[in-house]
Amino acid sequence: MAKLNVNGKVREVQGEPDMPLLWVIREQVGLTGTKYGCGVAQCGACSVHINGEVQRSCSIRLGDVKPSDKIVTIEGLSRNGSHPVQKAWLAIDVPQCGYCQSGQIMAAAALLRKTPKPTDRDIDEAMTNICRCGTYQRIRAAVHMAAGMGTGSGSVAPAQRRRA
Amino acid sequence: MTSTGKVSRRAFVVGSAAAGGGLALSFAVPFAPPASAESTALANEVNIWVAVKPDDTCVIRIARSEMGQGTITGLAQLVAEELECDWKKVAVEQITPGRNLASKRAWGEMGTGGSRGIRTSQDYVRRGGAAARMMLLEAAADDWKVPVAELTVAEGVITHAGSNRSTSYGKVAAAAAKLTPPDPKAIALKDPKSWKIAGKPMKRLDTAGKLDGSKMYAIDVKLPGMLGAAIKDCPVYGGKISSYDESKIIGMPGVKRAVKVKDSAVAVVADSWWHAKAALDALPIVWDEGPGAAQSSATIAEHLKDGLTAETTNGGRQNGDPLKAIAEAAKKVEAVYSTPFLAHATMEPMNATARITADKAEAWVPTQNAEASLAALSEASGVPLANCEVYRHDLGGGFGRRGGTQDYVHQVVAIAKEFPGVPVKLIWTREEDMAHDFYRPISVCKMSAGLDADGNLVGLYVRVSGQSINAWLSPGQIKGGKDERQLQGLSEQPGDAQLGYDAPNLAIEYVMRNTHVPVGPWRGVNTNQNAVYMECFIEEVARAAGKDSVAFRRALMTNHPRHLAVLDAVAEKAGWGTPLPAGVHRGVAQFMGYASYSAAVAEVSVSEAGKLKVHRMVLALDCGHVVNPDQVAAQIEGSVAYGLTAALYGECPVENGRMTSLNFDTYEIMRLAEMPKVETVLVPSYEFWGGVGEPTICVVTPSVLNAIFAATGKPVRSLPLKHVKLV
Numbered sequence: 001m002a003k004l005n006v007n008g009k010v011r012e013v014q015g016e017p018d019m020p021l022l023w024v025i026r027e028q029v030g031l032t033g034t035k036y037g038c039g040v041a042q043c044g045a046c047s048v049h050i051n052g053e054v055q056r057s058c059s060i061r062l063g064d065v066k067p068s069d070k071i072v073t074i075e076g077l078s079r080n081g082s083h084p085v086q087k088a089w090l091a092i093d094v095p096q097c098g099y100c101q102s103g104q105i106m107a108a109a110a111l112l113r114k115t116p117k118p119t120d121r122d123i124d125e126a127m128t129n130i131c132r133c134g135t136y137q138r139i140r141a142a143v144h145m146a147a148g149m150g151t152g153s154g155s156v157a158p159a160q161r162r163r164a
Numbered sequence: 165m166t167s168t169g170k171v172s173r174r175a176f177v178v179g180s181a182a183a184g185g186g187l188a189l190s191f192a193v194p195f196a197p198p199a200s201a202e203s204t205a206l207a208n209e210v211n212i213w214v215a216v217k218p219d220d221t222c223v224i225r226i227a228r229s230e231m232g233q234g235t236i237t238g239l240a241q242l243v244a245e246e247l248e249c250d251w252k253k254v255a256v257e258q259i260t261p262g263r264n265l266a267s268k269r270a271w272g273e274m275g276t277g278g279s280r281g282i283r284t285s286q287d288y289v290r291r292g293g294a295a296a297r298m299m300l301l302e303a304a305a306d307d308w309k310v311p312v313a314e315l316t317v318a319e320g321v322i323t324h325a326g327s328n329r330s331t332s333y334g335k336v337a338a339a340a341a342k343l344t345p346p347d348p349k350a351i352a353l354k355d356p357k358s359w360k361i362a363g364k365p366m367k368r369l370d371t372a373g374k375l376d377g378s379k380m381y382a383i384d385v386k387l388p389g390m391l392g393a394a395i396k397d398c399p400v401y402g403g404k405i406s407s408y409d410e411s412k413i414i415g416m417p418g419v420k421r422a423v424k425v426k427d428s429a430v431a432v433v434a435d436s437w438w439h440a441k442a443a444l445d446a447l448p449i450v451w452d453e454g455p456g457a458a459q460s461s462a463t464i465a466e467h468l469k470d471g472l473t474a475e476t477t478n479g480g481r482q483n484g485d486p487l488k489a490i491a492e493a494a495k496k497v498e499a500v501y502s503t504p505f506l507a508h509a510t511m512e513p514m515n516a517t518a519r520i521t522a523d524k525a526e527a528w529v530p531t532q533n534a535e536a537s538l539a540a541l542s543e544a545s546g547v548p549l550a551n552c553e554v555y556r557h558d559l560g561g562g563f564g565r566r567g568g569t570q571d572y573v574h575q576v577v578a579i580a581k582e583f584p585g586v587p588v589k590l591i592w593t594r595e596e597d598m599a600h601d602f603y604r605p606i607s608v609c610k611m612s613a614g615l616d617a618d619g620n621l622v623g624l625y626v627r628v629s630g631q632s633i634n635a636w637l638s639p640g641q642i643k644g645g646k647d648e649r650q651l652q653g654l655s656e657q658p659g660d661a662q663l664g665y666d667a668p669n670l671a672i673e674y675v676m677r678n679t680h681v682p683v684g685p686w687r688g689v690n691t692n693q694n695a696v697y698m699e700c701f702i703e704e705v706a707r708a709a710g711k712d713s714v715a716f717r718r719a720l721m722t723n724h725p726r727h728l729a730v731l732d733a734v735a736e737k738a739g740w741g742t743p744l745p746a747g748v749h750r751g752v753a754q755f756m757g758y759a760s761y762s763a764a765v766a767e768v769s770v771s772e773a774g775k776l777k778v779h780r781m782v783l784a785l786d787c788g789h790v791v792n793p794d795q796v797a798a799q800i801e802g803s804v805a806y807g808l809t810a811a812l813y814g815e816c817p818v819e820n821g822r823m824t825s826l827n828f829d830t831y832e833i834m835r836l837a838e839m840p841k842v843e844t845v846l847v848p849s850y851e852f853w854g855g856v857g858e859p860t861i862c863v864v865t866p867s868v869l870n871a872i873f874a875a876t877g878k879p880v881r882s883l884p885l886k887h888v889k890l891v
Contacts, residue, residue: 015438016417023438027392032384033377035560037511038594042828045511074377086375093367093794096802097232098374099381099511099560124837130828132511132561133232134805136839138798 003067006031007076010067017063022046024062025073033074033102037130044129047103048073054110074102077109085109088146096133103129108143117147208337210299211345212270213243213292215257216337220320222249224293227259227271228281229532230370231562232802233857234795235281237368239289241791242282245362246293246354249333250319256369261534262553275533277567277685279758279855282791286853287353294351296340300333303340307331356789356850365794370558382530382557383515387587390517391420392437393579394444395590397429397600400453400821401680404428407450413443422447425578433579437591456680457821464606464679464818465502471629471675472500472610478632478676479646481656484669486614489623493614497708499701501611501881503693504815506604506686507823507831512560513597514572517589518580520545525552527576528589530559532567540570544577563806564685568637569602595826602684603816605631607650609697614669619709621720623669626654626697632676633690636683650674652690653757653862654698659852661691661757663698664727665720681818687806688861691757696883699753699866704879713752713870714740726786727754730761730847734784737845738765748779751870753863758855760787761847764863766840768871774890778808778838778868784845787854797844800860804842807864809834812885832886 004011006029013028025034025048034057037045041059048057049072050065065071077083081090085108088094095101104127111118111126118126123143131139207215207223215223224243230236236256244254264271272288297317304322305312308329316323320333356363373379398404408430410422418439423431430449434440490496517528518541525547531537537554545552559566576590592600607630614623634641634649641649653661654672663672686692706716714735721728731754735741744750747769754763767780783800790796813832817824825831869880872890880888 018442019438023436026384027436027438030386031377032380032386035381035511036383036513036591038828040594040827040829043511043833077376081372081376089375090367090371093371093798095232095368095371095374096234096798097511097559097561098370098379101374102377105375127836130511130833130835132509132563132806132833134802134839135798136805136834136836137801137842139836140839 002062004029004065004071005067005069006071007073013062015062017061019062020058021048021060021062021065021071022057025057031073031075035099035102037100042130043100044103044107045100047106047129049106049110052110052113054107074106077105083109084146084149085112085142087149088142092138092142092145094135094138094142096135100129100131104131104139108139108146111143112147118143208341210296210337210340211292212267213289214247214296216300216333218334220250220332220334221253221255222247222320222333223255223257225259225271226256227264227274228285229274229276229534229556229559229562231276231532231559233281233799234368234792235276236370237366237795238282238791239285240369241362241364241366242286242290243293245359246290247297248317248320251361251366253320254369258556260553260555261538264535265538265549274535275567276562277532277564279760279858281857283759283853283855288348290353291348291351294353295345295348298346298351299340299343300336302343303336304331307336307339362791363789364792366792368795380557381512381560382517382528383512383560383591385517385528385557385589387517387519390587390589391433391435391583392440393431393433393576393588393590394437394441395425395429395431395575395592395596396444396449397596398451398453399599399823400451400456401682402456403451403453403821405430405449406452409448413447416443416446419443423579423582425575429575431575431579431590433583433588437589441593453821459680459818459821461818467679468606468608468629468677471677472608472627474629474675476675477673479648479651480671480673482671484623486623486625486667486669486671489669490612490614490625493622494617495615495708496612497615497705498612499704499879499881500608501697501700502608503606503696503883505606505681505818506810506814507598507601507816508561508563508565508686509598509831509833510559510561510563510565513594514566514592515590516572516576517587518573518576519585519587520547520577520580521585523547523551525577526555527573528555528557529573530557530566531570532559532562532564533570536568536570537573540573541577544574545581563687564689565601567685569684571600594828598826598831599823602636602682604686604692605633605650605683605690606679607631607693611697611701613701613705615705615709619711621667621705624667626672627675628673628694628697629675629677630693631678631681631683633683633685635676635678647674647676650676650690651694653694653755660759662724664724664754664756665702665717666723667720680821688757688858691755691858691862692807692810692865695753695755695862696866696869699755699863700869700879700881703751703870703873707873712741717752717754726761726849727756729849730754730763730784730786733845733847734763734765734782737784737843738782740765749871749874751867751872751874753866753870755862756859757862758859759852760785760854760856760859762860762863764860764867766867766871768868768875770872770875770890772891776872776885776890778840780841780843781864781867782843782845783860783863784847785856785860786847786849787856787859788849788852790846790848793846796846796856799856800844801842803861804864805834805839807861808838808868811865811868811883812838814884
């Protein structure tokens with residue numbers, strides 16, 4: 001039994017220390033917005049925030065996560081899809097199949113928290129997640145749009161979290 | 165299994181085999197309410213396409229699959245346009261294949277491939293929307309006892325100006341549902357040029373759930389008591405399992421047991437997928453790899469090369485005597501091109517969930533062909549079709565991988581049968597997904613051309629040697645040894661995939677050279693390879709003739725005005741012939757597939773160290789009618805990423821009979837930083853219904869290769885570019 005702080009809620013999970021955090025989140029916590037794409041930290045579909053940093057959860061072992069680590073998944077990014085990144089994604093109709101977009105959104109939110117007004121080069125360097133539908137052009141436009149909203153603040157404060 | 169299942173499966177295969185082939189299955193599309201529909205809650209079903217709730221919400225039924233290409237939104241726009249409802253009050257409901265079957269396929273074919281989602285549904289869904297509108301108006305007219313011709317309707321509000329009365333669809337839907345539907349043939353559809361909802365850049369209806377993790381893909385299905393399964397199929401195609409030692413994994417966390425699946429795969433079932441996967445990795449398996457193990461990229465290349473000089477061909481076309489014309493020409497050009505196997509690599513790996521009992525079979529499936537999924541479920545479970553149901557989930561990418569074959573459904577059913585009544589979710593690892601695809605077929609192409617003293621094309625000879633998709637998936641489509649599908653885009657016939665060039669002496673030949681590697685349709689299918697061959701070679705010929713790339717093509721296209729219009733549109737938008745920044749070069753390509761016409765101009769630079777940068781791409785498309793210009797643009801943008809990924813990185817090498825690139829570290833995918841600026845030019849001619857999802861991919865690679873040629877003076881004749889030294 002291990003304790004995990006996910007989206008502001010402490011949860012008890014069962015899993016061996018070598019179980020990837022991705023599968024703990026999906027199968028133990030039951031939050032399926034975080035996706036499996038490759039299992040080797042290449043595609044970024046499994047991106048979550050840990051203490052505000054974007055991380056690829058498929059390659060983090062449960063045993064290496066501390067109970068004090070604050071994990072935020074796509075379900076906890078905002079209440080009612082109100083994060084600027086989510087609003088920009090909606091305004092520009094970024095997703096096609098949508099499968100990679102949880103990870104893309106988490107990566108974009110982390111970028112904007114650190115770099116509220118990113119340049120194209122900043123976006124190139126930060127947005128390395130794979131999208132097979134090829135939504136890259138709209139992702140770039142939506143990151144700029146979200147930055148223009150002026151609140152590239154990353155994850156919302158715990159008090160605001162309700163989902164999940 | 166009963167014979168019913170098999171017969172039905174065969175019937176379904178007719179539909180699924182049409183993917184990419186431009187065939188349409190004929191069926192009656194009735195407009196009466198279905199006999200046994202589980203009606204949309206609280207909604208009055210006006211006809212099979214439209215149900216209206218008392219709050220005026222119009223529920224539009226969708227039979228085709230959504231995998232990102234925007235088909236749900238586009239189909240809903242077409243129905244809503246004729247229905248004259250309020251777009252803000254549109255909801256969609258997806259039909260299951262069991263319900264379709266129980267209603268005698270009232271919703272028509274469900275297969276979604278070959279860029280047919282909208283173009284082969286558009287007529288009957290529009291008629292469905294129009295019929296519903298007519299019935300709703302008639303119900304109001306009956307209620308008010310006025311002639312229906314005196315009524316007007318806008319955004320779901322019906323008005324009788326003469327008596328100053330109005331009502332809404334929600335109020336009259338119950339009465340409308342009881343009326344006799346109009347004869348579909350008597351319905352006059354709107355002129356698309358007068359569309360208000362269709363033809364407009366409406367926002368997608370399915371975006372919200374993709375932004376907060378709430379959308380449930382099939383891989384996310386949760387059912388009470390569900391078990392997880394991981395699988396390994398013999399890495400060598402055609403190989404089998406010799407043995408596996410289940411005792412080594414019994415006692416590992418959560419493990420239930422290992423299950424042999426057919427004669428070539430083994431699955432481990434556990435309380436969670438991760439536990440199943442961990443145990444599968446620990447399971448000792450001995451394979452009987454079979455003769456395929458002797459094959460490699462090198463042996464396959466030799467096999468294909470042999471086809472370049474073979475006497476017997478498997479289809480093609482000819483006019484005049486090209487070999488003679490080329491032999492006598494003032495100038496000759498020759499080249500051999502090649503393209504590799506490619507994997508689909510959908511972001512959501514293959515998966516499916518099944519629950520099987522003695523008399524009922526259910527499956528939760530990401531599928532491009534829900535009827536093929538249902539048939540696979542019935543066949544693999546032995547449960548009659550009538551007692552089977554498939555709950556289809558929108559796909560995390562399809563690209564042709566999840567169409568007629570349904571291999572993963574066969575597998576999950578075989579596993580779930582061992583746990584009666586217990587739902588089992590099978591998920592492939594990325595490695596399994598890359599090792600067991602139905603790959604884009606490998607081919608090589610030898611071309612020669614002759615020019616007269618003025619640089620005019622006098623003869624063109626094209627010989628494609630490569631693997632046949634039909635031979636692997638639909639051998640019945642090969643008639644008398646001829647397999648025209650592999651020459652997609654080089655056809656003489658207009659309408660679907662016609663070559664846009666004429667030459668006084670022309671031969672195009674296909675020689676089938678099959679391998680042990682499974683092949684199938686891959687977004688754009690054979691237009692991709694054939695466009696590389698034709699458009700890169702035409703570029704070589706144009707340069708040998710000393711002519712401008714666009715001007716040389718235009719001279720060959722006088723009998724192909726639609727091809728030409730799209731080429732002209734892209735050249736104009738791209739500023740063909742205008743100065744470029746130092747070091748930037750342009751390349752052009754045009755081609756046709758899926759009844760649509762495409763052209764592209766790429767702007768690239770190649771550094772002194774040979775590093776390629778694609779700066780900008782302009783693509784033009786004439787798909788006839790445009791249902792949602794923003795989503796057409798999205799498909800074109802996406803096709804650039806899919807096409808460029810193939811050009812830059814795409815290959816599936818074969819060693820010892822198996823694939824060696826098994827994850828994204830070796831099967832590299834283009835990232836955002838490499839995405840060029842994409843501009844789209846829509847050139848709708850309003851004269852036909854063409855596809856959108858696939859047509860433009862095929863011009864991406866040749867336009868980039870031709871721009872590289874312009875930059876370096878050297879043609880690129882093999883892919884991917886990561887192996888090509890550009891300078």
